[in-house]
Amino acid sequence: MLSSSIKRSICSAARRSAVGAAQRAPVSLRLATANRVVSSRTYASKVVQFTADSYPNVKRDERFSQLEDKDLEFFKSILPETSIIQDEGDLLSYNEDWMRKYRGQSKLTLKPKTTEQVSQILKYANERKLAIVPQGGNTGLVGGSVPVFDEIVLNVSNLNQIRSFDSTSGILKTDAGVVLEVADQYLAEQGYIFPLDLGAKGSCHVGGIVATNAGGLRLLRYGSLHGTVLGLEVVLPDGRIVSSLDALRKDNTGYDLKQLFIGSEGTIGIITGVSILCPSRPKSVNVAFLGLESYDAVMKTFVKAKNELGEILSAFEIMDVNSQILNEHHLKQSHPLEDKHAFYVLIETSGSNTTHDEEKLNTFLESAFENEIINDGVIAQDETQLKNLWTWREGVSEASQIGGGVYKYDCSLPLEHYYKLIDAVRNRLTENGLLGETEEFPVIDAVGYGHIGDGNVHLNVAVRRYTKEVEKVLEPFVYEWVSEHKGSISAEHGLDFKIRNSTILDKRGRDYFVQKAIVFTSQDTEYIAAARRGGSIQIYKSCYNSNWELIYVYGNNLNFGNDSEDHFVSLIYRDDCLHSCSCLGKVVIQNLSPILNENHTNDLSLLNYLSISVASPVSCFKLHPLHRWVAISGGKDREMEINDFYALTHFWKMKHTSSIEDLYLDKYDSDTKWVQDFLIIEATSVNSKHMNLVVASKFGKLMCFDTGVSMYPLDSLDIPVNKMFQLDDFKILCLDSFNNMNLINLRNFKVEQSWNDIETGPLASIDLQRESNGDFLLAIGGKDSIKCYQLEPQFNKYKVTPLKKFNMKKGSICSSISIITT
Ligand SMILES: Cc1cc2nc3c(=O)[nH]c(=O)nc-3n(C[C@H](O)[C@H](O)[C@H](O)COP(=O)(O)OP(=O)(O)OC[C@H]3O[C@@H](n4cnc5c(N)ncnc54)[C@H](O)[C@@H]3O)c2cc1C
Numbered sequence: 001m002l003s004s005s006i007k008r009s010i011c012s013a014a015r016r017s018a019v020g021a022a023q024r025a026p027v028s029l030r031l032a033t034a035n036r037v038v039s040s041r042t043y044a045s046k047v048v049q050f051t052a053d054s055y056p057n058v059k060r061d062e063r064f065s066q067l068e069d070k071d072l073e074f075f076k077s078i079l080p081e082t083s084i085i086q087d088e089g090d091l092l093s094y095n096e097d098w099m100r101k102y103r104g105q106s107k108l109t110l111k112p113k114t115t116e117q118v119s120q121i122l123k124y125a126n127e128r129k130l131a132i133v134p135q136g137g138n139t140g141l142v143g144g145s146v147p148v149f150d151e152i153v154l155n156v157s158n159l160n161q162i163r164s165f166d167s168t169s170g171i172l173k174t175d176a177g178v179v180l181e182v183a184d185q186y187l188a189e190q191g192y193i194f195p196l197d198l199g200a201k202g203s204c205h206v207g208g209i210v211a212t213n214a215g216g217l218r219l220l221r222y223g224s225l226h227g228t229v230l231g232l233e234v235v236l237p238d239g240r241i242v243s244s245l246d247a248l249r250k251d252n253t254g255y256d257l258k259q260l261f262i263g264s265e266g267t268i269g270i271i272t273g274v275s276i277l278c279p280s281r282p283k284s285v286n287v288a289f290l291g292l293e294s295y296d297a298v299m300k301t302f303v304k305a306k307n308e309l310g311e312i313l314s315a316f317e318i319m320d321v322n323s324q325i326l327n328e329h330h331l332k333q334s335h336p337l338e339d340k341h342a343f344y345v346l347i348e349t350s351g352s353n354t355t356h357d358e359e360k361l362n363t364f365l366e367s368a369f370e371n372e373i374i375n376d377g378v379i380a381q382d383e384t385q386l387k388n389l390w391t392w393r394e395g396v397s398e399a400s401q402i403g404g405g406v407y408k409y410d411c412s413l414p415l416e417h418y419y420k421l422i423d424a425v426r427n428r429l430t431e432n433g434l435l436g437e438t439e440e441f442p443v444i445d446a447v448g449y450g451h452i453g454d455g456n457v458h459l460n461v462a463v464r465r466y467t468k469e470v471e472k473v474l475e476p477f478v479y480e481w482v483s484e485h486k487g488s489i490s491a492e493h494g495l496d497f498k499i500r501n502s503t504i505l506d507k508r509g510r511d512y513f514v515q516k517a518i519v520f521t522s523q524d525t526e527y528i529a530a531a532r533r534g535g536s537i538q539i540y541k542s543c544y545n546s547n548w549e550l551i552y553v554y555g556n557n558l559n560f561g562n563d564s565e566d567h568f569v570s571l572i573y574r575d576d577c578l579h580s581c582s583c584l585g586k587v588v589i590q591n592l593s594p595i596l597n598e599n600h601t602n603d604l605s606l607l608n609y610l611s612i613s614v615a616s617p618v619s620c621f622k623l624h625p626l627h628r629w630v631a632i633s634g635g636k637d638r639e640m641e642i643n644d645f646y647a648l649t650h651f652w653k654m655k656h657t658s659s660i661e662d663l664y665l666d667k668y669d670s671d672t673k674w675v676q677d678f679l680i681i682e683a684t685s686v687n688s689k690h691m692n693l694v695v696a697s698k699f700g701k702l703m704c705f706d707t708g709v710s711m712y713p714l715d716s717l718d719i720p721v722n723k724m725f726q727l728d729d730f731k732i733l734c735l736d737s738f739n740n741m742n743l744i745n746l747r748n749f750k751v752e753q754s755w756n757d758i759e760t761g762p763l764a765s766i767d768l769q770r771e772s773n774g775d776f777l778l779a780i781g782g783k784d785s786i787k788c789y790q791l792e793p794q795f796n797k798y799k800v801t802p803l804k805k806f807n808m809k810k811g812s813i814c815s816s817i818s819i820i821t822t
Contacts, residue, residue: 042810048096048103051148052465057552057595060149064131067107067150070130075110078120085109097146098139099401100409101466102149106133113158115241115272122270123239134266137179141397143406144265145208156207159272163185163245166764169210169407169543170278171230173245176207183398190387193281195222198483199394207271213263220453221314221350222279225262232258233273245275266375281304282314282350284357288365289389291341291376295419298343300373302452305347308364312357313400316453320422323396323447324463330399336389337376343376345452348395356707369408390612396449401526403444409478413487418457422448424481425459434471442467479734516580517816520573522596528819529578531555531568537580539595553594554609555580555588570621571736574628581633585616589645602788614643619674624691632693634675640695656793674698677724681746686710694746696721699735704749715749725768727798728777731793735766735780743798755800765817775784776804781814 030747031562034682052058085091086108093111096102111117112752125169127536133152138145138155147153159177167190174183175797178396180201185196190712198216204715209216210232213225220226221693231247259270260382290299305313321342328335351357361379368374390518400406405754413421426446429435435443444462459478479489517530526542567583574592580586589610617635624630674699683691690708702721703713722738727743731752734742743753765781768791778792778800788803808814 011325028689040597042245043687048100049466050105051102051143051146052105054102054418055148057150057550059552059554061131063129064151065129067130067152069491071124071130072108074124075108075121079110083111083113083117085343089715094135094138094155095141095146096524097338099143099406101405102143102146102148104133104153106147108155109135109153109155111155111158115159115342118154118156118159118235118270118272119239119241120235121131122235134211134270136177136205136211137200139204140208140212145210152469156270156272157204165190165275166611167191169249169673170247170280171275171279173275174206175206176210176233178206180204180206187278188281191281192278194230195279195667196225199397206216206276210262210271210274210518211264211266214450215454215456217315217451218319218348219451220316224309225258225276228277229262229274230277231259231275232261232271232273234261234269236269241272242269243273245273247275249295251278251688254674256296262744263555268704269685277658280352283352284350285314286349286357286361287380287385287386287389289336289378289380289392290345290347290365290372290374291337291339292343292345292366296343297343297373298417298419299450301345301368304368304373305364306470308367312349312351312360313347313453314350315346315451317346317391317393318419318452319344319346319396319449320419320447322445323460324392324446325398326360326399326403326447327392327395330402331391331395333784336378336392339376341375344392346389362751377460392551393449396447396458400447403462404464405466406463407466407474409459409461409474409482409489411457411459411478411487411489411756412455413457413482414483415455416453417487418452418455419448420486421457421478421481421487422446422459425461425478427460428473428477429470434470439464444469445465459473467724503741513815515788515815516568516571517818518573519818519820520569522576522592522637525596527596529571529573530581531571533567535566535582537571537578537590538617539578541593552592554590569618572621572623573656576624578622579621579631581614581618581621581631583617583619584615585629585635587621587631610645612643612645615641617648620680622680622767625680625757626676626685627683632678632680634678634695640693676721679724681726694724695731697722698722702734702749703742704746717744717749717751719744727791727793733768741800764813764815766817767817769819777819779817779819781817783813784808786814786817 022113028196052060074084076454090535091106091109094105095104099259107784110121110421112121122132124130124537129150132643133147133151135145135153135155156175156177160179160182161175162178162183163173163335165172165187170192171174172187172192172194173199180196180198183206184197184201185550187194192639195218196214196216197218198204198209198214204214208214209490210229212336215224231244233241233243233245235241247258261271290301292301293642301664304724305316321340324335324344347361348533349357349361350397365374365377365379369377377390380389411421412439425634426435429443429446435441435445439757440464442465444464446459446461450457460612461470461474463500464468471633482489491604513533514530517528519526519528521527528540529537531537536553538550539552541551543549566586568580570581570584572579576591576596576724578590578592580588582592589612591608614631614633615635618633621631621633621636624632629645630642631645632640632642640716674697678695681692681704688708691708693705693707695703695713696703696719698720700720701716702719702767705711705713719742721734722737723735725733730746732744734744736742739756741755742751744750745752763785766779768778770775771778773795778789778791780789785808788805790803792799792801
């Protein structure tokens with residue numbers, strides 16, 4: 001039945017079909033849920049916990065300074081009094097995010113009025129090492145707009161002037177702090193429209209949407225900000241102002257640097273001005289709100305709408321019935337459609353000819369009703385009704401969080417899996433006894449809605465309170481589910497605090513895949529250290545129920561390995577310190593003793609972390625077995641170096657000794673070769689950095705050196721080695737680049753035994769460990785599988801027996817392998 005609150009109904013033929021279809025429609029399980037009495041739900045109010053308390057593993061980076069009186073004096077000298085907020089009550093709204101999930105402890109918010117003031121603040125903060133959080137309208141949904149600790153909030157809402165508008169080209173130049181709706185209203189007066197719209201338009205800023213590369217409701221029609229933003233004015237962290245505001249629509253004279261800032265979430269600069277291309281405001285806008293009984297019907301309607309509405313289709317939004325129940329509770333209005341439907345769709349058309357557009361929409365709807373794809377629907381008659389219908393879509397965000405809070409996930413998925421995510425999560429929450437109608441259940445409901453035209457689904461888990469229990473059931477489940485179904489875990493909201501601090505798998509495993517992982521034991525507890533692409537290192541602790549709990553993440557804010565092109569080549573755990581080395585030569589020694597053992601005191605206790613650069617590129621990195629501050633690394637062009645990182649009182653410094661101890665490997669061979677692996681055969685004493693080395697280069701030679709005697713090899717053998725292990729005092733095992741395994745006798749430096757085709761396919765990682773009976777266990781990781789072999793010493797030889805094969809997820813490559821002895 002059509003809603004009486006909307007005056008103009010869909011034509012009579014369509015209405016008849018709609019009524020008939022509604023009566024005939026099978027009542028699905030979801031409809032049964034929908035019939036719950038909304039008012040019986042109970043909602044709780046809450047105080048927002050400090051983020052630092054909710055995430056105790058996230059630590060303040062002690063390299064940042066604390067705010068001092070002299071800093072305030074400086075800010076007072078450049079800003080008017082009204083631009084400096086210090087009052088605890090007034091600071092609350094700048095410290096808390098929109099979802100009321102994250103709460104920082106900032107003691108200062110600065111609200112500059114000019115780009116020059118932003119520049120002065122950043123220059124000073126950079127020199128003083130004061131942490132800054134850029135903030136726009138504070139409507140972001142991933143916790144990025146508020147501090148975690150005591151960072152200064154730099155809020156740009158006083159940068160709120162429209163700078164210029166060219167009514168011929170449609171180019172708007174504006175301050176970053178102009179509210180989106182204000183910009184759109186200004187454009188409406190000129191006959192233009194802002195090419196993006198979203199539910200938070202009354203609060204979010206033009207700069208904020210650019211910083212997050214927001215997608216919004218009309219991406220289907222006007223495309224992404226990467227296309228419409230023409231230029232930006234940005235203040236870099238050191239205070240430099242860079243501007244491309246005068247950019248032309250077509251300009252190929254060099255790199256398009258502004259693209260870096262679109263979606264950079266305030267990490268590389270503060271946007272102070274935006275130049276954006278705005279389209280003419282459509283003269284005719286129609287909105288239809290439809291009820292459908294299945295996701296399949298939604299898909300059919302979408303395809304039909306694209307085919308039949310073509311160029312005038314400007315939005316196609318989906319909402320499930322549970323999202324509308326939350327909305328009814330929140331808006332306290334009757335729903336536009338009287339009966340409950342499993343799904344609702346909002347279709348918007350925007351064009352220039354009212355009669356033509358209306359006709360097109362009506363024909364489309366009539367045919368959809370007649371074919372029983374849609375069951376009910378209404379069309380807005382005027383601007384007020386149009387806005388009202390949009391409320392039922394835009395209100396879902398707010399409606400989801402008023403019960404106490406909301407866990408929000410913003411994913412892109414192939415359309416065949418789009419809604420299955422919501423079902424999977426609702427089932428999981430129910431199975432775990434967390435979702436229910438009454439106060440004892442933390443979860444009110446899991447609802448789905450979004451921009452189906454862009455494959456972007458929003459999953460909102462509305463809760464009465466935030467609990468670790470709910471979080472553990474949701475994460476990493478949601479991320480893994482999305483990853484498995486070839487989706488993206490952040491379609492438009494960004495990464496920021498929420499996702500950066502999650503144990504996530506990225507879409508298709510590209511961005512966060514584990515490059516190196518080791519298992520280590522401290523105080524009888526086992527830990528895993530996993531180094532991921534992008535520079536972060538995660539420490540997991542083994543728990544009693546054989547799960548692994550993520551207890552600490554570092555790396556992303558230490559400014560090492562951040563380059564996504566960099567690669568971790570080594571992770572070594574020694575004396576409560578984790579040593580990591582990347583291909584670009586960044587060595588970071590992180591003291592883990594405060595995390596592994598609170599009572600632990602040793603001479604490292606004053607060291608939080610130490611970051612050193614060694615000559616790059618590095619392909620292997622190891623520590624001296626006895627002298628823990630000596631590290632050996634090898635890389636391209638046969639270069640090796642031995643570095644000594646030593647202590648001066650309570651500071652740790654690196655002494656570069658390469659000029660004395662550099663080894664020139666096979667100088668006369670002109671081909672470029674990489675040191676692929678090396679073994680430290682004998683390390684004379686703790687006080688000596690001299691040692692005997694066996695060095696292997698890929699596609700080249702195996703050489704032995706005595707670093708105390710010579711920089712030239714004492715002996716060499718033509719064998720292209722990938723990886724080596726020492727079996728006993730005189731025998732080493734080498735895996736060569738052609739998947740052969742060779743036993744080398746160090747006494748005569750000759751191959752003693754050889755096995756062919758030990759692993760077919762690319763050999764990506766390998767580990768060897770001696771068992772208690774003297775045999776060895778060898779694990780080889782390649783594509784799709786891991787293979788294990790046993791090496792049994794028999795007189796002077798070794799017998800190799802294949803033991804077991806473990807299949808991994810198809811298409812994956814085992815990049816790191818570590819045998820755990822139990
Ligand atoms: C009801 C509701 C509906 C929403 N709907 C959508 C939607 O449909 N599509 C969508 O994509 N998003 C949506 N969002 C989230 C969206 O990301 C934000 O609303 C908006 O893009 C952020 O703008 P803001 O000015 O509020 O930025 P903030 O929330 O203040 O900041 C967001 C991030 O950008 C950074 N930042 C802010 N301003 C600047 C600046 N000038 N320079 C550098 N960095 C800056 C912050 O540090 C932070 O990391 C919605 C949010 C709400 C509350």
